[in-house]
Amino acid sequence: MSTGHSQNFIKHHYHILTSSDNALVPQIAVSITAMAKNLAGDFIDFYLLHSQITPENLQLLSTLCRGYGNIMFHEIQIHKPEIFDPLVQAGNWVRETYFPLCAHQLLPDTIERVLYLDAGDTLVLGDIAPYYFCDFEDNFLIVTGTRYKVENNTYVNFSPDDLTTPGFLPGILKGIFNSGSYVINLRKMREAKIDISYYCRLTELLGKLRAESEAEKFIYFGDQGLLSAAFIGNMKYYGYPEIQDLYYWPYNFCLGYYDHFDHKPDYQPAILHFAGVPFKPWKADYPLWPKRFHTTGGTLQELSKLKPLQLEYYFLWLEYLFLTDQALTTLGL
Numbered sequence: 001m002s003t004g005h006s007q008n009f010i011k012h013h014y015h016i017l018t019s020s021d022n023a024l025v026p027q028i029a030v031s032i033t034a035m036a037k038n039l040a041g042d043f044i045d046f047y048l049l050h051s052q053i054t055p056e057n058l059q060l061l062s063t064l065c066r067g068y069g070n071i072m073f074h075e076i077q078i079h080k081p082e083i084f085d086p087l088v089q090a091g092n093w094v095r096e097t098y099f100p101l102c103a104h105q106l107l108p109d110t111i112e113r114v115l116y117l118d119a120g121d122t123l124v125l126g127d128i129a130p131y132y133f134c135d136f137e138d139n140f141l142i143v144t145g146t147r148y149k150v151e152n153n154t155y156v157n158f159s160p161d162d163l164t165t166p167g168f169l170p171g172i173l174k175g176i177f178n179s180g181s182y183v184i185n186l187r188k189m190r191e192a193k194i195d196i197s198y199y200c201r202l203t204e205l206l207g208k209l210r211a212e213s214e215a216e217k218f219i220y221f222g223d224q225g226l227l228s229a230a231f232i233g234n235m236k237y238y239g240y241p242e243i244q245d246l247y248y249w250p251y252n253f254c255l256g257y258y259d260h261f262d263h264k265p266d267y268q269p270a271i272l273h274f275a276g277v278p279f280k281p282w283k284a285d286y287p288l289w290p291k292r293f294h295t296t297g298g299t300l301q302e303l304s305k306l307k308p309l310q311l312e313y314y315f316l317w318l319e320y321l322f323l324t325d326q327a328l329t330t331l332g333l
Helices: 022-038 055-068 081-091 095-106 160-164 169-174 186-191 196-213 222-230 255-259 308-330
Strands: 013-019 043-050 071-077 113-117 122-124 141-145 149-151 154-156 177-185 235-237 271-273
Touching: 013 022, 013 095, 022 043, 022 055, 022 071, 022 122, 022 308, 043 055, 043 095, 055 071, 055 308, 081 095, 081 196, 081 222, 095 113, 095 177, 095 186, 095 196, 095 222, 113 186, 122 308, 160 169, 160 196, 169 196, 169 222, 177 186, 177 222, 177 271, 196 222, 255 308
Parallel strands: 013 043, 013 113, 043 071, 141 235
Antiparallel strands: 113 177, 122 271, 141 177, 149 154
């Protein structure tokens, strides 16, 4: 099924990154299928950060990428994952959530930027070039903004001084952007000598600030709260300030959008994120599943729990699941 790609005919070359454990390998395979189909004229170097994925699962993903012809699979194993434990304890997410924070130390030095995608619950659906190749303007990250200050009826970015403002700190630590998708300025990270000790020191400081503002079991929310604090004032919000819209999410379209609107956005989402929904798409009780992906563990959720405009995205995910199953079968897997 490999189509082969001559360098002369490649439209764009992307570096895309995710991080996961064994549990999400089937979902990553579905994301790879969507990537391969919807970026068919492009070439992707796809990097998987992990500490415990089995050789069999790594081989499955590698073979699937090779079969599509336009994706090169790279697995990068973290040999001392315990160094991320202070971040885990403060943010209440698994170690793999925090591996991408050190992507600039883990990926080849020749790579200057990489697009991070959440493992499993993101799908590339269209052209990502405007987002991926956007000018960093000397910022560390390009992000989808979800929280702003409001001054004179205008959205205003947060600044480092806002970390010491009790009224702003809780919101910042929940995340001023959504971390399902963001572009990392690897070159600037290296130049600034960011490392795990920076995040650990920041976590300790945030813990003290948090204790002064309100009692919370966890200091920040997952990776997006930590990243929001770590690079506050040094992130480019995609589309801002030209577009003053809290729900402008073309490259990180969270389905929670439909908690606020009963119509589709006036842009075509290029990266879909199954966030802000009652359950993930692999937890839905579909009328039919490919046999290899059918799950018997846990209770499947009724599709009726979803809002009508969310349903089509779940069936789109199911379509890519069947395409993945077909591709694996063709490859003899």
